[in-house]
Amino acid sequence: MNLPSRPPSPPADLTEPTGPPRKLKPSPQLNRWSRARAIRSGRKLDRPVRKTLTLDRRDPVADAADGGASSAGSSDADVDEVEAMMGKQIYMVSDGTGWTAEHSVNAALGQFEHCLVDRGCPVNTHLFSGIDDVERLIEIVKQAAKAGAMLVYTLADPSMAESARQACNLWGVPSADVLGPITEAIAAHLGVSPSGLPRGAPGRNFPLSEEYFRRIEAIEFTIKQDDGALPQNLHKADIILAGVSRTGKTPLSIYLAQKGYKVANVPIVMGVNMPKTLFEVDPEKVFGLTINPVVLQTIRKARAKTLGFSEESRSNYSEMDYVREELEYAGKIFAQNPSWPIIEVTAKAIEETAAIVFRLYHDRRQKYAMPRISKLY
Template sequence: MVSDGTGWTAEHSVNAALGQFEHCLVDRGCAVNTHLFSGIEDLEQLMEIVKQAAKEGAMLVYTLADPSMAESAKKACELWGIPFTDILGPITEAIASHLGVSPSGLPRGAPGRNVPLSEEYFRRIEAIEFTIKQDDGALPQNLKKADIVLVGVSRTGKTPLSIYLAQKGYKVANVPIVMGVDLPKSLFEVDPEKVFGLTINPLVLQTIRKARAKSLGFSEATRSNYSEMDHVREELECARSIFAQNPVWPVTEVTGKAIEETAAVILRLYHDRKNRCSMPRISKRY
């Protein structure tokens, strides 16, 4: 993967595409190695990468904003017989045609682009700072300031999911359900439509907890309370009871789901409720 910027677009596009081949990747039937070359703005560097791809029998995927660089990559790949895909070019051309405006041809961080940091950027930074402070039930008095509140037992992925959502600009708080410990009163005082429950298959949860307990060096007694099946089932039943008492909270099953998949489910529900409509609105200005 080659990019003249951070490489985020190329990397995520390739990872999304590779997800379509998990049937052969999981059992290593067709293992794939990827490498990202970011910040490539020099033609000589680009040609060295193309040569390396030719030697290793690799495929080249690139996001190059400069049309001349993109064209050079294409010609070099054709010359060396390398399979290639231009991710950025076709969609940029399509948008240019639709808008009737020529693209700048400059990567996002180029010196010629004096684009000020947007309000959205600062909103994301603020969301991340808020979310980190609210992790694992901390500062329950601030729950009312959160956009999204996640509730679930330990190891249902509340923290990584919170951070992922925060990077998208949502202030997220997460509250753990622990048997014998009362949930904070403030949880029941916030708008219930922004609270989301998380649940998981007990066998999967037990496996995750056993690995976690071992890595943290828990004693046998602590490990027993944390990861034994009876305790796991009891905690999940406790959570299920709390969710049943609060039927407005949607409950998302996270078993076998990637963080991104769970986030997509929660955000769809969040925006459907916020907009009171089943279809997304085309309203955001770029």
């Protein structure tokens, strides 16, 4: 039968079913990102903000209705759907650069790789640095409550830390004070009260100490000794790294240098003689780096493509037969120098490899007699 033509429908009432999810309303996640950017930049948010420092006991989720369009049409189902796709939120708040908070959270998240890698429990982190007044802090806590986020904070000022704790308790935001407990424990141990000032605060002075100049000298030395340069200076190095191309020698060297160690790295290449000075220095300074051949081939192929090498010119460099042969060649050199620890860098972050180097380096300097289970670390 013939159906009567239907005139264009007016905008759907949000109280009625809206059909398939082809909604033109703004995304709740996009709203949260916009508000987070506003908080980071110090700009006022579009909703009213109390000028007093008294904690507002209104529900920040219900507050969104007073803001108008930013929450119009959003529902708990929408927020749950976004959280299921985008993951849980972790807000990191610091009165300084946020380095401590960020690295603490990343270290803790490392315990959940089994869940994060396959996106079984995805997580998004947001850093708010330089938060030095209570009003901005309260705004972030309110935003965390609306986003269902956790708050991790490193606030040196005890009153700021207490304000964060009270606000999180008030609005039901799960939180963790990273700096407070350890600062209190050290204060009790030393019998001295902490300054309560964040790093870089105007009231703190950081004179150029001997350690500072030692680190600068180490970085300069390491850069000059990169990739086998100036082999006559190997005896001046604290640490020497040896390995085939793309085993991470240079970034590891720079990381160690930033800790104040003079580092030299020597590439192992088939057909190229190793510098004689490498075998004349104290062998306890030398560390060998090795890697899984499949991973190494993948890295080299990507590197060759980035450099614009043709297929012919990169055939040897990234072909599996050559990769295996070069690793075997490096293995023979390592076997001839049994006092060199061999570190397997496959799937290790620079920090993880550096931690092994530091442990072995200091164990040797302190003459610790540690039982060796395996020569491969």
